[in-house]
Amino acid sequence: MTEKTTTTKRRTKSPTMNDVATVAGVSVATVSAVVNNVPIVRPKLKDKIEAVIEEIGYKRNTIARSLKTGKTRTIGLNVADIVNPFFTELVSSIQDYLQEQGYAVILSCATRDNTTEEAQIKLLLDRMVDGIIIAPASDDERLKNMIKSIDIPVVLVDRICEGVSTDSVVVDNTRSVSDLITYLIHLGHKRIGFISGSGDTSTARDRLAGYKEALAREDLPFDQGLVRSGRFREGDGYNAAVELLSLPNRPTALFASNNLMVIGAMKAIRDFGLSCPEDISVACFDDFRWADVFEPRLTTIAQPVQAIGEQASRLMLERLSGQVVTDMPRRITLASELIVRNSCRPAAIK
Amino acid sequence: MTEKTTTTKRRTKSPTMNDVATVAGVSVATVSAVVNNVPIVRPKLKDKIEAVIEEIGYKRNTIARSLKTGKTRTIGLNVADIVNPFFTELVSSIQDYLQEQGYAVILSCATRDNTTEEAQIKLLLDRMVDGIIIAPASDDERLKNMIKSIDIPVVLVDRICEGVSTDSVVVDNTRSVSDLITYLIHLGHKRIGFISGSGDTSTARDRLAGYKEALAREDLPFDQGLVRSGRFREGDGYNAAVELLSLPNRPTALFASNNLMVIGAMKAIRDFGLSCPEDISVACFDDFRWADVFEPRLTTIAQPVQAIGEQASRLMLERLSGQVVTDMPRRITLASELIVRNSCRPAAIK
DNA sequence: CTGAAAGCGCTTACAG
DNA sequence: CTGAAAGCGCTTACAG
Numbered sequence: 096m097t098e099k100t101t102t103t104k105r106r107t108k109s110p111t112m113n114d115v116a117t118v119a120g121v122s123v124a125t126v127s128a129v130v131n132n133v134p135i136v137r138p139k140l141k142d143k144i145e146a147v148i149e150e151i152g153y154k155r156n157t158i159a160r161s162l163k164t165g166k167t168r169t170i171g172l173n174v175a176d177i178v179n180p181f182f183t184e185l186v187s188s189i190q191d192y193l194q195e196q197g198y199a200v201i202l203s204c205a206t207r208d209n210t211t212e213e214a215q216i217k218l219l220l221d222r223m224v225d226g227i228i229i230a231p232a233s234d235d236e237r238l239k240n241m242i243k244s245i246d247i248p249v250v251l252v253d254r255i256c257e258g259v260s261t262d263s264v265v266v267d268n269t270r271s272v273s274d275l276i277t278y279l280i281h282l283g284h285k286r287i288g289f290i291s292g293s294g295d296t297s298t299a300r301d302r303l304a305g306y307k308e309a310l311a312r313e314d315l316p317f318d319q320g321l322v323r324s325g326r327f328r329e330g331d332g333y334n335a336a337v338e339l340l341s342l343p344n345r346p347t348a349l350f351a352s353n354n355l356m357v358i359g360a361m362k363a364i365r366d367f368g369l370s371c372p373e374d375i376s377v378a379c380f381d382d383f384r385w386a387d388v389f390e391p392r393l394t395t396i397a398q399p400v401q402a403i404g405e406q407a408s409r410l411m412l413e414r415l416s417g418q419v420v421t422d423m424p425r426r427i428t429l430a431s432e433l434i435v436r437n438s439c440r441p442a443a444i445k
Numbered sequence: 446m447t448e449k450t451t452t453t454k455r456r457t458k459s460p461t462m463n464d465v466a467t468v469a470g471v472s473v474a475t476v477s478a479v480v481n482n483v484p485i486v487r488p489k490l491k492d493k494i495e496a497v498i499e500e501i502g503y504k505r506n507t508i509a510r511s512l513k514t515g516k517t518r519t520i521g522l523n524v525a526d527i528v529n530p531f532f533t534e535l536v537s538s539i540q541d542y543l544q545e546q547g548y549a550v551i552l553s554c555a556t557r558d559n560t561t562e563e564a565q566i567k568l569l570l571d572r573m574v575d576g577i578i579i580a581p582a583s584d585d586e587r588l589k590n591m592i593k594s595i596d597i598p599v600v601l602v603d604r605i606c607e608g609v610s611t612d613s614v615v616v617d618n619t620r621s622v623s624d625l626i627t628y629l630i631h632l633g634h635k636r637i638g639f640i641s642g643s644g645d646t647s648t649a650r651d652r653l654a655g656y657k658e659a660l661a662r663e664d665l666p667f668d669q670g671l672v673r674s675g676r677f678r679e680g681d682g683y684n685a686a687v688e689l690l691s692l693p694n695r696p697t698a699l700f701a702s703n704n705l706m707v708i709g710a711m712k713a714i715r716d717f718g719l720s721c722p723e724d725i726s727v728a729c730f731d732d733f734r735w736a737d738v739f740e741p742r743l744t745t746i747a748q749p750v751q752a753i754g755e756q757a758s759r760l761m762l763e764r765l766s767g768q769v770v771t772d773m774p775r776r777i778t779l780a781s782e783l784i785v786r787n788s789c790r791p792a793a794i795k
Numbered sequence: 796c797t798g799a800a801a802g803c804g805c806t807t808a809c810a811g
Numbered sequence: 812c813t814g815a816a817a818g819c820g821c822t823t824a825c826a827g
Contacts, residue, residue: 111804122814127806135812158517158573159804162508162819169551169572177540183533190527191556199551199572201519206541222519222549223508329734361738384679388711389739461820472798477822485796509820512803 110153119147130155161223170411171219173203173212175232179355180383181400182230185252188404189228196412198225205232213241220245226411231256234295248414252407254297260424262410264403268298268380271396271431272305272350273312275378278394278433279348280313283442284376288339288346290332290356291324299324302352302380321346325356332359340367340375347375347442354381357393376439392436399429460503469497480505511573520761521569523553523562525582529705530733531750532580535602538754539578546762548575555582563591570595576761581606584645598764602757604647610774612760614753618648618730621746621781622655622700623662625728628744628783629698630663633792634726638689638696640682640706641674649674652702652730671696675706682709690717690725697725697792704731707743726789742786749779 112130116123121144128136129144136144147153161167170193174182190200201222203215212232219227226248231238239256242249251263279287289306292299303322310317323338325331332351339346340363349364351357357379364371371377371391382397406427413419462480466473471494478486479494486494497503511517520543524532540550551572553565562582569577576598581588589606592599601613629637639656642649653672660667673688675681682701689696690713699714701707707729714721721727721741732747756777763769 112806113804123805124807124815125813128813131806137812140812154571156512156573156804157571158508158512159819160806162506162512162804162821163806165819167508177537178530178533180528180530180533183528183530186552187527187554187556190552190554194553194568195557199553199568201549202536202540202552203544203549204537204540206537207545218544218549221504221507223506358734358738365738383735384708385733385735385739388708388715389735389741391739462822463820473821474799474823475797478797481822487796490796506820509803510822512805512820513822515803 110151111156112153114151115144115147115153118151119144166225167223168197169199169201169222169224171201171203171216171222171224171227172229173205173215173219173227174230175205175212177202177204177206179353181253181354181381181398184400185230185404188401189408192405192408193411196408198412212238216241216245220247226250226415228252228407228411230254232296233293234297248411250407250411250414252403255426257297262414262425264406264410264427264429265297266398266403266429266431268301268431269305269308271433272302272380273309274305274433275394275396276306276309276350277313278435279350279376279378279439280309280315282348282376282439284346284348285315285442286318286321286344286346286348288336288342288349289322290335290339290349290351290360291322292327292352292356293324296327299327299352306350327353327355329355329359329362332356333363334359336360336363337366340364340369345375348439349375349377351377351379354379354383354395357381372438372440376442378439382434386434387436391438393438394436395434397432397434399431402429460501461506462503464501465494465497465503468501469494516575517573518547519549519551519572519574521551521553521566521572521574521577522579523555523565523569523577524580525555525562527552527554527556529703531603531704531731531748534750535580535754538751539602539758542755542758543761546758548762562588566591566595570597576600576765578602578757578761580604582646583643584647598761600757600761600764602753605776607647612764612775614756614760614777614779615647616748616753616779616781618651618781619655619658621783622652622730623659624655624783625744625746626656626659626700627663628785629700629726629728629789630659630665632698632726632789634696634698635665635792636668636671636694636696636698638686638692638699639672640685640689640699640701640710641672642677642702642706643674646677649677649702656700677703677705679705679709679712682706683713684709686710686713687716690714690719695725698789699725699727701727701729704729704733704745707731722788722790726792728789732784736784737786741788743788744786745784747782747784749781752779 112123112126115126125136126144129141176182193200203219205212205215228250230253234256239259242259249261251261255263291303307317323335325335349360351360369375378394380396382395386393386395462473462476465476475486476494479491526532543550553569555562555565578600580603584606589609592609599611601611605613641653657667673685675685699710701710719725728744730746732745736743736745
């Protein structure tokens with residue numbers, strides 16, 4: 096096998112710790128202590144060694160270190176769909192926090208349909224990451240079993256899996272949806288179409304629960320016919336909205352369970368020749384940058400994305416450092432914020 | 446140092462290749478051949494070894510492998526701002542392609558202001574990645590020198606750095622902006638405000654060149670007073686638009702050089718009590734999902750993000766595999782698409 | 796086709 | 812405070 100050099104530039108073998116030791120006239124153990132900031136080397140010697148390191152351009156080989164220590168200082172991050180702005184910000188925030196603590200983030204998304212979340216997580220495990228943060232796409236049994244079998248720290252974000260006991264960070268989905276629906280009811284809406292995510296996610300279930308809770312509190316009947324669900328994608332939102340708008344007694348307001356489904360819903364509204372908020376009110380879960388700029392400016396529930404990422408990173412870091420060793424899963428629940436803009440109007444009196 | 450176990454679950458030492466060899470009654474070399482699919486082991490023995498692997502749950506240790514081979518099968522990806530939807534899609538596409546080829550992607554973004562791109566790239570290098578894909582934020586000399594000194598394959602995407610010779614993938618910025626500005630001119634606009642990115646990026650320069658080119662071709666004078674620049678951020682777009690709208694002879698159309706600056710521009714327009722497209726036309730570089738849903742539906746230049754990611758991945762993979770060893774940098778230039786929606790109207794006749 | 800052995804570049808007890 | 816040496820778990824010539 097004639098191995099060609101993979102780079103165009105000449106790659107001279109980089110100096111090792113041994114080279115440093117030889118040049119400095121000490122043993123590798125001493126060099127290692129200096130490199131790792133173990134304060135047992137007398138200052139003068141340390142200076143000398145550091146000078147040699149600088150001189151010959153020594154860089155510690157992380158791979159060799161990992162092999163020896165069994166730690167890669169790398170965290171795997173698996174989210175269903177990084178293109179969804181909520182997940183994008185989550186990824187950004189997590190990578191930010193972890194990097195600050197000296198951890199790298201390996202990304203893994205099941206974008207293609209021919210791969211599963213389990214396969215994605217397996218890939219991460221293959222890479223010998225020290226821990227995994229997962230925003231699970233579903234409650235799938237196989238996925239749950241896989242997560243249970245992972246022998247490194249796991250933190251679940253955004254959604255939780257029934258029966259899987261790991262640390263997790265979520266928002267108070269039920270309460271925030273309940274607040275938003277209550278707001279709509281107070282505007283006079285009695286028939287509110289609910290575009291739900293798929294029932295195999297905790298977020299979809301909790302958001303639907305919020306809808307029911309608000310109706311109950313306001314003494315409005317729950318009508319299953321006003322609920323349509325899909326898999327949190329734009330197309331699902333479109334289909335759901337089409338069905339709701341086709342109802343003989345059309346709802347006067349629509350709630351979409353995430354930022355993608357609301358796009359579909361808006362398109363459906365346009366295709367029906369209706370406009371928002373004149374003909375129908377619309378609100379959704381998840382805020383996004385554009386919501387405040389274009390018309391209608393959507394009323395949304397904004398999740399504290401930065402804080403979610405921060406908390407998830409913290410939980411992970413605490414496990415990794417051994418500060419927290421309890422078997423008890425820890426759950427952080429954060430509050431979301433209702434942001435009222437101009438996409439909802441008082442219901443027309445009939 | 447009493448090292449506590451970092452996991453709550455009991456982590457039994459996982460089996461090694463040696464264990465497999467012992468149980469199967471062969472040498473590690475044979476096991477290695479089986480694991481690496483080197484077809485020199487006789488089928489029956491291979492089956493037996495595979496059975497043992499399955500039985501004792503052996504998983505190859507990637508770290509040890511990397512130490513030996515000098516390859517991590519990991520690519521570093523550095524983008525200025527992952528939250529910008531253009532970069533998000535780029536990251537998603539690259540990670541998709543590379544993962545399919547067995548490469549993992551380590552993400553690195555200079556989100557925090559107290560870190561530099563060089564520092565971010567250094568972090569990647571520390572991780573012993575096999576190659577780096579960079580969307581450089583600027584033409585900064587230090588960054589350029591650093592990139593030049595990297596001794597593994599580098600591919601630049603989106604922007605290029607003057608004087609740095611690496612493979613790169615860009616779009617035809619000049620031409621696409623020229624087309625868009627021509628479109629505006631044909632709508633009757635003679636005073637088109639140009640919100641530019643910062644001059645130390647090739648994209649900003651090329652886009653501005655497109656503006657000038659269109660004006661020249663249509664025999665319109667170039668007026669420096671109609672150009673304002675910023676650093677591609679929302680706030681910069683806002684400030685630029687405020688200045689342009691404050692002009693005694695206000696432009697009748699505004700072009701923003703990216704998807705973030707256009708948000709700022711729209712906010713400025715609103716703050717001036719104007720509306721788009723009634724009072725002023727607006728267009729921008731970069732398409733985004735929401736552009737087609739809310740009003741005004743923006744006229745944009747859509748980059749072929751998937752293709753950019755695909756090409757960048759391909760260039761990288763070709764270097765990595767040794768298929769391409771030339772010192773000549775290869776440059777791929779892709780075409781963008783003008784998407785006309787309803788945010789631009791014929792200029793009012795004066 | 797298979798095995799024994801060296802070695803990738805570190806870290807870390809263990810002596811001194 | 813410093814050094815000699817073992818070993819992390821692989822891959823890969825080299826023999827046979």
